[in-house]
Amino acid sequence: LLRCSEHAMDHQIRHIPKVLYSWRASPGSVAHDGGAKPYAWDAGQRAVADHLQRFTGQYVPVEKGVGRFTYRPRWPIQGSPLVSIIIPTRDKLDALQVAVDSILKKTIYNNYEIIIIDNGSAEPSTLNWFGQIQSKDQRVRVLHDDRPFNYSALNNSAVAVSRGEYILLLNNDIEVITSDWLSEMVSLAQRDAAGCIGAKLYYPNQTIQHAGVILGIGGVAGHIHCGLHRNEAGYYNRMLYFHNVIAVTGACLLVKRKIYDHVGGLNESDLAIAFNDIDFCLKVSAAGYQNAWTPFAELFHHES
Numbered sequence: 001l002l003r004c005s006e007h008a009m010d011h012q013i014r015h016i017p018k019v020l021y022s023w024r025a026s027p028g029s030v031a032h033d034g035g036a037k038p039y040a041w042d043a044g045q046r047a048v049a050d051h052l053q054r055f056t057g058q059y060v061p062v063e064k065g066v067g068r069f070t071y072r073p074r075w076p077i078q079g080s081p082l083v084s085i086i087i088p089t090r091d092k093l094d095a096l097q098v099a100v101d102s103i104l105k106k107t108i109y110n111n112y113e114i115i116i117i118d119n120g121s122a123e124p125s126t127l128n129w130f131g132q133i134q135s136k137d138q139r140v141r142v143l144h145d146d147r148p149f150n151y152s153a154l155n156n157s158a159v160a161v162s163r164g165e166y167i168l169l170l171n172n173d174i175e176v177i178t179s180d181w182l183s184e185m186v187s188l189a190q191r192d193a194a195g196c197i198g199a200k201l202y203y204p205n206q207t208i209q210h211a212g213v214i215l216g217i218g219g220v221a222g223h224i225h226c227g228l229h230r231n232e233a234g235y236y237n238r239m240l241y242f243h244n245v246i247a248v249t250g251a252c253l254l255v256k257r258k259i260y261d262h263v264g265g266l267n268e269s270d271l272a273i274a275f276n277d278i279d280f281c282l283k284v285s286a287a288g289y290q291n292a293w294t295p296f297a298e299l300f301h302h303e304s
Helices: 038-056 093-106 124-136 151-161 181-189 235-240 257-262 276-286
Strands: 062-064 071-073 083-089 112-118 140-144 166-170 174-176 194-202 208-210 213-215 221-223 252-256 290-301
Touching: 038 062, 038 071, 083 093, 083 151, 093 112, 093 124, 093 174, 112 124, 112 151, 124 140, 140 151, 166 181, 166 257, 181 194, 181 252, 181 290, 194 276, 208 221, 213 276, 252 257, 252 276, 252 290, 276 290
Parallel strands: 083 112, 083 166, 112 140, 194 290
Antiparallel strands: 062 071, 166 252, 174 290, 194 208, 194 252, 213 221
16 A cells, blocks of 8 residues: 555545445454464564655654554654744743743753743743743743733744744643653654644643644534543554644644744734634645644643
């Protein structure tokens, strides 16, 4: 199937919503026991690696995935591009400090800048911390923007003065879990067809807050697998491997700067507070890029 796909355009591949084939589960068959033929998993791993070699012209290491008969290509990062991490806030120092400290202490990908957009903070402890964190780490900048709250405008203004080749939109109530979260997201975002890359976010009670977005839930859009325990595999093991989705949450969204600029950033005039991330992802998709989600970038989203 992979060899066939190399000679087909995306629009030529279709899902046929009919049962075309049934497979009996007999003793010794993979249908009965996935461990019955371990050589099939090995063969699949080689097939994916060979396909990527032919398709990209470069060697991409392929590991066996967490779920049986799933695979994880380990896309190499080309160079060390600067990532601009944009964090809007208004006070909420208890959440913001956790977010920034977890980035600085846990993130192994070190070529990034953090731009905190202060939208009218007034608490002395917050203002004092702003001065302390900027003097402590030169990668952190605080911009003051006292306009009426407009999430889209705040992010767009920060992106305009950022220096990164990649833009990471991040909420002020995020906490890093896996040290290679940013490396994982950058490696996927570098691919030519890549649009917005989203991460696996958990509530503090270890259940899933975000694992990608689908349209139609609640009349607009909603999160997939919301509320499942972090260790559950989800539908068809989808929580175990990287895959395309129509949209991801702006609470943790990485995208190439050139794409952000090309689609005009977030919609300031019509979507000042909610659904600007969904709209942004739809614009990126309409521009010909593929949005995707990875379970290998894990963070808490405290939703404070």
